[in-house]
Amino acid sequence: MALDMSSGSLSWLVPFFFGQAVFLWLFVLLLLGTTAQATTKRVLGLVVLGAVTYFQEYLIVQICLARNRPLWAGTAGSLLWVQLLSASDLLLALRVDSSQLPPGQTSSTHAAGLLWSMRRIGTRWQVKTAAAASQQSRAGFVFSRAATTLGVYLFVDFLVSMPPPDPSLIQISKATLFSLHELHTEDVIFRVSMTIAYWVSTGVLVLFMNNLGAIVVVLLNISQPEDCIPLFGSFLDAFTVRRFWGVTWHQMFRSFLTGHADLVVDNFLPFLPRHSLISRYTRLAIAFFISGAIHYRADQLMGVPNNENGAIIFFMLHALVIMAEDTIAPVVSAVLPLSIRRILGLFWVLIFFVWSTPIWSYANTRVGNDAASLLPVRLIGPWAAQYLNAT
Structure with missing residues (x-):
């Protein structure tokens, strides 16, 4: 997979943020569109999210290393897997679905925000x-x-x-x-x-x-x-x-x-x-x-x-x-x-x-x-x- 690493090109941002958009869209769909007990659908969805995470890691690591930023590669790459683990926690461990979210917080924005509210502040899972x-x-x-x-x-x-x-x-x-x-x-x-x-x-x-x-x-x-x-x-x-x-x-x-x-x-x-x-x-x-x-x-x-x-x-x-x-x-x-x-x-x-x-x-x-x-x-x-x- 070839990437344009020239210093004047930011074309790598497109596939990376496309991958992030896909990740968030699918996570929100699983959280709001499936029930807490829909284990098979959620597991299959997490498999796809794992593949997206691997793709994102590949992109961000190659870019960071090409720009001699290995510390960025380690930080960004690990945070992508943290994002996946947070999604898995919400979908499989905590079994969160739309019926458990407070009124007025069932929008896609709030659902996506819950993904990175790692300490689950203000929720029953805090x-x-x-x-x-x-x-x-x-x-x-x-x-x-x-x-x-x-x-x-x-x-x-x-x-x-x-x-x-x-x-x-x-x-x-x-x-x-x-x-x-x-x-x-x-x-x-x-x-x-x-x-x-x-x-x-x-x-x-x-x-x-x-x-x-x-x-x-x-x-x-x-x-x-x-x-x-x-x-x-x-x-x-x-x-x-x-x-x-x-x-x-x-x-x-x-x-x-x-x-x-x-x-x-x-x-x-x-x-x-x-x-x-x-x-x-x-x-x-x-x-x-x-x-x-x-x-x-x-x-x-x-x-x-x-x-x-x-x-x-x-x-x-x-x-x-x-x-x-x-x-x-x-x-x-x-x-x-x-x-x-x-x-x-x-x-x-x-x-x-x-x-x-x-x-x-x-x-x-x-x-x-x-x-x-x-x-x-x-x-x-x-x-x-x-x-x-x-x-």
């Missing part, structure tokens, strides 16, 4: 850990989110201006999980700083994309300001790994991850008692595996070799440690007061992330993609680079 909404006027919301988004953009611009790390610090052996005694003091210091920088930069990028989307849907009157609740919870509440993922970190993937985990267990492992420990932990492991697979694919598209791609390992480690936390939680709760548990727990979570993150993040760094290529426009980059080089 994720339980979503933060409380703040009351703002439309103008006040747009102004405050725009100001925050600009600040986040400038911060990212500064981060990507920093020089890359010494290659010796990110070798495969340095990401070890079990041979920690072989690490030098310099390696440990770098491991801590790199882990913190990795999660801060990831968080602000997610915040930027979420704010940008929120501004657009509020301006278009698709959503109200109260529907766009804060993305993250308090990091002071992340005193266990379970709480980090379930309370503090964004819950954008929670609905479709748990929804698909339920689909797998209920349909392929029906012999597991619904509320048994093994059933709950099987669902937990499947949810983390799906999340790992999404991030694995994003890393692939950014050029990370398969034999170095640690995304699935990283996420499965977190599923296992949550199980371990649940096992010892009653003992810890009986021995230590909540205030002490919070303080020690925050250190525990930091230590665990410092231990587990390099198996995933170092491979991305070794690829050597220019982090600055993530931004379409540099606002403070040149000055920040001069300052960093001078110091």
